[in-house]
Amino acid sequence: MTSRPLVEVEGVGRRFPIRPGLFGRAGAHVHAVQDVSFVLATGAVLGVVGESGSGKSTLGRLVLRLLPSSTGRIRFDGTDLTTAGPDSLRRFRRHAQMVFQDPYSSLNPRMRVGAALAEAMRVHGLANRATARDRVADLLESVGLKPDHRDRLPRAFSGGQRQRVAIARALAVEPRLIVADEPVSALDVSIQAEILNLLKGLQERLSLTMLFISHDLAVVELIADRVLVLYLGRVMELGPTAQVLRMPRHPYTRALIDAVPGRRRADGSRARPLAGEIPSPIAPPSGCVFRTRCPFAQPACAETVPPLTEVAPGHAKACLRDDLMLEDGRQAA
Amino acid sequence: MTAAASPSASDPVAASGTAPVLLRVTDLQTHFVTDAGRVHAVDGVDLTVRRGQTVALVGESGSGKSVTGLSIMRLLQRTPARLAGGEIQFTAKDGVTQDLVRLPEARMRAIRGGEIAMIFQDPMASLNPVFPIGEQIVEAIVTHRTLGRRAARAEAARLLDQVGIAEARRRLDDYPHQLSGGMRQRVMIAVALACDPVLLIADEPTTALDVTIQAQIIALLRRIQTERAMGMIFITHDLGLVEEIADRVAVLYAGQVVEEAPVETVLARPRHPYTRALLDCNPHRVLAGTIGAGSDLRPIPGRVPDLVAPLPGCRFAPRCGLAAAACRTETPVLRPVGSDQASRCLFAEAVS
Numbered sequence: 001m002t003s004r005p006l007v008e009v010e011g012v013g014r015r016f017p018i019r020p021g022l023f024g025r026a027g028a029h030v031h032a033v034q035d036v037s038f039v040l041a042t043g044a045v046l047g048v049v050g051e052s053g054s055g056k057s058t059l060g061r062l063v064l065r066l067l068p069s070s071t072g073r074i075r076f077d078g079t080d081l082t083t084a085g086p087d088s089l090r091r092f093r094r095h096a097q098m099v100f101q102d103p104y105s106s107l108n109p110r111m112r113v114g115a116a117l118a119e120a121m122r123v124h125g126l127a128n129r130a131t132a133r134d135r136v137a138d139l140l141e142s143v144g145l146k147p148d149h150r151d152r153l154p155r156a157f158s159g160g161q162r163q164r165v166a167i168a169r170a171l172a173v174e175p176r177l178i179v180a181d182e183p184v185s186a187l188d189v190s191i192q193a194e195i196l197n198l199l200k201g202l203q204e205r206l207s208l209t210m211l212f213i214s215h216d217l218a219v220v221e222l223i224a225d226r227v228l229v230l231y232l233g234r235v236m237e238l239g240p241t242a243q244v245l246r247m248p249r250h251p252y253t254r255a256l257i258d259a260v261p262g263r264r265r266a267d268g269s270r271a272r273p274l275a276g277e278i279p280s281p282i283a284p285p286s287g288c289v290f291r292t293r294c295p296f297a298q299p300a301c302a303e304t305v306p307p308l309t310e311v312a313p314g315h316a317k318a319c320l321r322d323d324l325m326l327e328d329g330r331q332a333a
Numbered sequence: 334m335t336a337a338a339s340p341s342a343s344d345p346v347a348a349s350g351t352a353p354v355l356l357r358v359t360d361l362q363t364h365f366v367t368d369a370g371r372v373h374a375v376d377g378v379d380l381t382v383r384r385g386q387t388v389a390l391v392g393e394s395g396s397g398k399s400v401t402g403l404s405i406m407r408l409l410q411r412t413p414a415r416l417a418g419g420e421i422q423f424t425a426k427d428g429v430t431q432d433l434v435r436l437p438e439a440r441m442r443a444i445r446g447g448e449i450a451m452i453f454q455d456p457m458a459s460l461n462p463v464f465p466i467g468e469q470i471v472e473a474i475v476t477h478r479t480l481g482r483r484a485a486r487a488e489a490a491r492l493l494d495q496v497g498i499a500e501a502r503r504r505l506d507d508y509p510h511q512l513s514g515g516m517r518q519r520v521m522i523a524v525a526l527a528c529d530p531v532l533l534i535a536d537e538p539t540t541a542l543d544v545t546i547q548a549q550i551i552a553l554l555r556r557i558q559t560e561r562a563m564g565m566i567f568i569t570h571d572l573g574l575v576e577e578i579a580d581r582v583a584v585l586y587a588g589q590v591v592e593e594a595p596v597e598t599v600l601a602r603p604r605h606p607y608t609r610a611l612l613d614c615n616p617h618r619v620l621a622g623t624i625g626a627g628s629d630l631r632p633i634p635g636r637v638p639d640l641v642a643p644l645p646g647c648r649f650a651p652r653c654g655l656a657a658a659a660c661r662t663e664t665p666v667l668r669p670v671g672s673d674q675a676s677r678c679l680f681a682e683a684v685s
Contacts, residue, residue, distance in 0.1 A: 051543035051545065188393040188394050189615055190610065191632070192616070193632035196616070197630060197632060215543065259548040260573065261571055274549075277516075
């Protein structure tokens with residue numbers, strides 16, 4: 001991990017209108033992401049975890065500028081993307097690519113895989129007709145496929161192979177940043193492990209910078225250096241993966257870890273499941289958005305939005321309570 | 334008909350295998366007739382569920398776990414599916430044991446819902462979007478029980494309350510779309526419980542849910558199962574969940590049970606290379622503390638075999654690190670290994 005940040009996200013938010021304003025009144029909005037800040041060093045992997053509706057996919061799209069932000073700033077390699085014109089955005093797009101959960105819907109079903117990869121290269125002027133063929137072959141091999149797979153259509157591949165094609169497609173333009181949104185969630189466990197190992201290997205070999213979005217803490221643990229925990233659009237905790245998962249400082253992170261199937265506390269007991277469900281983002285709770293499900297909530301939690309405060313170097317939490325013992329005594333081997 | 338569950342059939346009894354047998358599946362064959370040939374989706378599955386016991390069926394896509402569940406319920410369409418062989422001996426509430434494979438459809442209808450209930454991954458697909466949830470529970474009750482609509486409605490409210498839905502009486506008039514995914518799954522469970530089934534088949538009931546909600550639903554199923562001493566078949570791809578809910582586990586691969594044993598045994602001492610491999614590629618085991626951090630995930634090389642024309646020998650051999658020449662010629666059978674464990678591997682004793 002080098003020190004220079006490739007991506008700097010500062011107080012980024014995105015709201016969506018849910019009702020148009022009527023008779024001159026202001027319309028209602030839902031805040032999908034609110035006040036999120038982090039830096040992503042070159043070659044680092046940041047895992048973004050959260051449940052449905054936490055805003056993790058929206059955050060990924062904001063970083064790639066597939067969705068403009070409502071507030072805040074996003075810099076890529078020093079350039080402010082929030083004010084960038086079409087030309088610099090186009091240059092940015094070559095350097096930033098996305099891998100989605102469902103490769104079948106992100107690949108053109110009628111385009112042979114080789115042609116799809118070559119097209120990406122040509123659009124960005126990275127290869128011509130003559131050189132593309134060799135580069136496609138190299139690319140397919142780098143994701144564990146065979147050069148003669150280039151003549152196949154996406155439907156001729158299994159789910160895992162298709163995700164390999166989608167990864168090759170993202171790598172075709174030699175990006176520096178990859179946003180992977182639940183790239184292994186739709187796969188069987190045995191295939192999941194293959195794709196995770198592939199992504200990890202490619203990331204290390206090519207020193208890719210990665211935003212890895214997942215609902216699955218265990219998957220994030222395997223691939224990310226740092227973790228960002230989101231709940232209802234806000235950052236709950238941010239820090240080095242090992243610290244966040246072994247010594248969580250936010251009750252929500254603790255609850256997510258406890259919910260991992262098969263997990264027992266240090267004394268062998270099962271943790272009590274978190275009560276309730278994620279509230280509607282249309283009417284989020286006042287103060288701390290997690291307080292309605294938090295077993296440690298106090299009256300003060302309803303009054304102020306807890307600021308993200310550093311608890312250790314590079315490890316921050318947004319929780320008013322500093323007195324909680326959230327470790328369960330179990331240390332990793 | 335109400336057959337209140339006797340609390341005496343508690344967990345330890347069921348787990349130790351002394352409770353009476355509720356369901357015994359022997360050599361089940363379910364095939365699909367397709368243009369490409371006959372797909373042997375379930376190819377000789379054996380399975381025993383005792384009263385008050387939870388048996389997990391674990392496997393990846395295409396292993397035959399869901400088809401096994403649907404076969405027991407006889408919910409597969411005559412075309413293209415065929416129950417091509419085997420027996421499903423089921424003991425109903427009245428103590429009579431019959432083979433569901435050979436039961437006439439009219440009598441099967443009384444079993445379905447009345448004796449065996451099933452819940453699925455996607456409750457939205459099982460609930461009717463144009464009727465309030467209360468009405469759907471009432472319908473299930475009046476179909477199988479001799480209750481008037483008014484009494485059935487009170488019973489529906491009681492069931493909703495039991496599955497953890499607050500202000501149950503008021504929620505009866507809600508439509509499915511007004512509920513969250515977790516709430517819908519609770520409603521599905523209420524519908525399933527409406528006729529006091531002795532066996533519940535749960536097919537990936539938490540796969541579409543967030544982890545914190547998954548934990549709630551698992552806790553709910555565990556409670557209900559214990560309170561009612563109901564038998565349960567829990568179908569899942571996740572070995573971590575198995576640990577949360579099941580007494581015994583049957584691991585399926587390519588339409589066959591490859592290993593069967595109590596959960597703790599399978600997790601601690603698997604005796605089939607496929608089970609071993611499944612454990613080694615499960616990312617949750619690091620976080621769950623079962624294996625140490627930094628352990629690499631070991632994917633299973635290769636692909637699931639063709640079920641139209643399976644190769645001779647062991648179906649897992651092409652992907653197995655332990656495979657020897659004999660594995661490609663000799664077809665292994667599910668055989669006892671140790672006192673309470675069975676494995677379909679020629680070299681079961683060598684698996685570590």
